[in-house]
Amino acid sequence: MPTRLLDLTANSLVALYFACKHKEKTEGEVLVLDIPNDQVKFYDSDTVTLLANIARRPKEFDVAALPADKDGFNNDTEVGKLLHDIRSDKSAFRNIIVPSDLRRVVAVRTRLDNARIARQEGAFLLFGADGSKSKPAKVPDDWLVCGTATQRIIFSNKHKLKRELLSFGVSEQSLFPELESQAAAIVARYQNKYARKKK
Secondary structure, three states, X not given: OOOOEEEEEOOHHHHHHHHHOOOOOOOEEEOEEOOOHHHEEEXXXXXXXXXXXXXXXXXXXXXXXXXXXXXXHHOOHHHHHHHXXXXXXXXXXXXXXXXXXXXXXXXXXXXXXXXXXXXXXEEEEEEOXXXXXXXXXXXXXXXXXXXXXXXXXXXXXXXXXXXXXXXXXXXXXXXXXXXXXXXXXXXXXXXXXXXXXXX
């Protein structure tokens, strides 16, 4: 499902696990970002509320078609509708939006009241719009430390890496604490063990 969010983790071992999780016969890659502190927001910040509410606007919503000056922008009918959506989340939101904020990408620190997010040391990138609503804003080039043409972390032996990660306590069971995931991991472990004995 298309979304304005992209999962991140602050833990390099967790990132490596997710890069190994699927398609064991293909190469995996870990991207490393260095996000400036002023671009990291908490889940309840006004900027996060603003960017999250772009999703409520119709697909025709086009940031590029809105007035560029702050006064004209904030008096625009489409921006008024966006403000209406924002106020359904945050009634005290002031009706002053900086136009360039709609084109930003920010890192969002979430509430750690979800066991899965806490164990995965999760955060998210939240994307504004680069013109039309369906075209996401771009991550600034200077955020990307590894994943460029010159510096990449690529690997191929995913099965072996997953076994090594298990010795560090990083596995399906440790990262997905829900009962359904725990049961699936136990079943998979015994199916693999039985398959190896059968050979």
